[in-house]
Amino acid sequence: MGDAQLNKNTPYWVWLQSALGAGARIKEIIEYFGGAKAVYDAGETEWKMSPVFVPRQVEHLKNTPLDVAEDILTVCRLNSWQILTPEDAAYPRRVYEIENPPAALYVSGTLPDIDSSVVIGIVGTRKASDYAVKAADVMSRGISRLGAVVVSGGALGVDTAAHNAALLSGGKTVAVLGCGLGTNYLMENKPLRDAIAANGALVTEFPPFTKASRYTFPIRNRIISALSLGVLVVEAGVKSGSLITANYAVEQGRDVYAVPCSILEPEYAGTNKLIDEGAVVATKPLDLVFPYAERFGLDLSGAKDVRTIMKETAPKTVNAKENSGSISFENLGKSRAKRVERQNAAAGLSGDTLTVYRALGNVYMHVDEICAKTSLNPGSVLTALTALEIADLVQSAGGKRYKLS
Numbered sequence: 001m002g003d004a005q006l007n008k009n010t011p012y013w014v015w016l017q018s019a020l021g022a023g024a025r026i027k028e029i030i031e032y033f034g035g036a037k038a039v040y041d042a043g044e045t046e047w048k049m050s051p052v053f054v055p056r057q058v059e060h061l062k063n064t065p066l067d068v069a070e071d072i073l074t075v076c077r078l079n080s081w082q083i084l085t086p087e088d089a090a091y092p093r094r095v096y097e098i099e100n101p102p103a104a105l106y107v108s109g110t111l112p113d114i115d116s117s118v119v120i121g122i123v124g125t126r127k128a129s130d131y132a133v134k135a136a137d138v139m140s141r142g143i144s145r146l147g148a149v150v151v152s153g154g155a156l157g158v159d160t161a162a163h164n165a166a167l168l169s170g171g172k173t174v175a176v177l178g179c180g181l182g183t184n185y186l187m188e189n190k191p192l193r194d195a196i197a198a199n200g201a202l203v204t205e206f207p208p209f210t211k212a213s214r215y216t217f218p219i220r221n222r223i224i225s226a227l228s229l230g231v232l233v234v235e236a237g238v239k240s241g242s243l244i245t246a247n248y249a250v251e252q253g254r255d256v257y258a259v260p261c262s263i264l265e266p267e268y269a270g271t272n273k274l275i276d277e278g279a280v281v282a283t284k285p286l287d288l289v290f291p292y293a294e295r296f297g298l299d300l301s302g303a304k305d306v307r308t309i310m311k312e313t314a315p316k317t318v319n320a321k322e323n324s325g326s327i328s329f330e331n332l333g334k335s336r337a338k339r340v341e342r343q344n345a346a347a348g349l350s351g352d353t354l355t356v357y358r359a360l361g362n363v364y365m366h367v368d369e370i371c372a373k374t375s376l377n378p379g380s381v382l383t384a385l386t387a388l389e390i391a392d393l394v395q396s397a398g399g400k401r402y403k404l405s
Helices: 010-020 026-033 036-049 055-062 066-078 130-145 158-168 187-198 216-227 241-251 266-276 285-296 306-313 329-346 351-359 367-374 378-390
Strands: 082-084 105-109 119-123 149-152 173-176 200-204 230-233 255-258 394-397 401-404
Touching (some): 010 026, 010 036, 010 066, 036 055, 105 187, 119 130, 119 241, 130 149, 130 158, 149 216, 158 187, 158 378, 173 187, 173 216, 187 200, 200 216, 216 241, 230 241, 230 266, 230 285, 241 255, 241 266, 255 266, 367 401
Parallel strands (some): 149 173, 173 200
Antiparallel strands (some): 082 105
C-alpha cells in the first residue's frame, strides 16, 4: 500500500493497462493470476492456457514491453501526477468493486477520500439551457456546502456549471476526463481544470497524452458513477452521453436522480425518460445527500432550499435611499483599495481570460454581448468567466449576465 508512486508493483499494473486498454475486465484476470506482477511473470505459454485471455489479448501482452510502463511512470513523476492502482490505499474501493475497474488511475491534484465521503455525480448536456446551468449550479452549491464531493466530466455545459459551483462554494470537486493528463483537449476549459486540480482532482484511466475520441467518453462515464453514491442527471436528450452514466450507475447499484424538466422540449426527453423509469426526482440539494447523511456523519442543519441559495448567490443591490447622502473618505479609500487589488489580480491574466476581462465593465452584460464584443465563441467566453469568477474579478446575475466585481 502507501504512495502509489513508490509501490513496487505499479509498473506491472500500468503495463497491464497499457497492453489491454481502458475498460478491460481486469478483475477476473487478477483473481486467476493473483496480481499484476504475477500476470507479467506468467509469460506467453500460461497466458494462452488461461481461460481469462482471448488470443488478441495475448498478442497485446506479448507485444507490450515493460519499458512502456516505465516511460509512463517517468512522465507522471516529472509532472507530479499520481498513479493509483488497486494495491494502493488511496485507490477508491468503490471503484474496484465495479465489474471492470481500471488497472490504474492517473491523478492531477489531490483525490479526496472517496470511500469516506458523500460523493454525488452531476452530469448533463454540453449544450445546456439557462435552466440546466442554474439547476446544476444550485444543486452543486447546496451539496458542497454540506460537505459532499461533486464529481463530473469536465465538459462544457452542465459539467462546467457543477464544477464551478463547487469551487465557488469552497467545496471539493473531481473531474473524470475522457483523455489523458496533459492532453490539449477543450483548451477553453483549461482554467477550470487548473482550478479543479488545485481544489480537488483531475482523474483519468487513460495514460498521459492519450487523445480524446468518441470511444473514450463512454468508457470514462463508468468511473463517474463508480466514484459516486448517486448520480444526478440535470438535462439530457434521448441520445445524451449522460444516460450512459445513468445506466452505469444502475448497473453498479448507485442511486439515480433527475431534475424535473419541461415535457414540451426534446432536449429534456432523456431526463424525463429516466423519471418514468424510476429515477428519484430531485428538486433541492437536500434530496441528493439526505439518504447518506447518517452513514457518513453529514450535518444537514445548514441545508437550504433552492430559492435561498439563489438569493445568496445573486448580485447584491444597494438601496438608493440608504446610499444617499455624503460620501465618506473611508468609503473612497475602500473603493480605491479594491480597485488597486483588482488591477493587481488582473495583471496576471492572459489569453481569452484577459480579452473577456477587458470587455467587461460595471454594467451587466449578457454572454452573447461579450461574445460579439470579443469575437470569441460562447464556450471560450464562459470558461474565461468561470476563471474570472473564481478569482473574484467578476460577479454574475441570472440569465448569463456578468460585470466586473
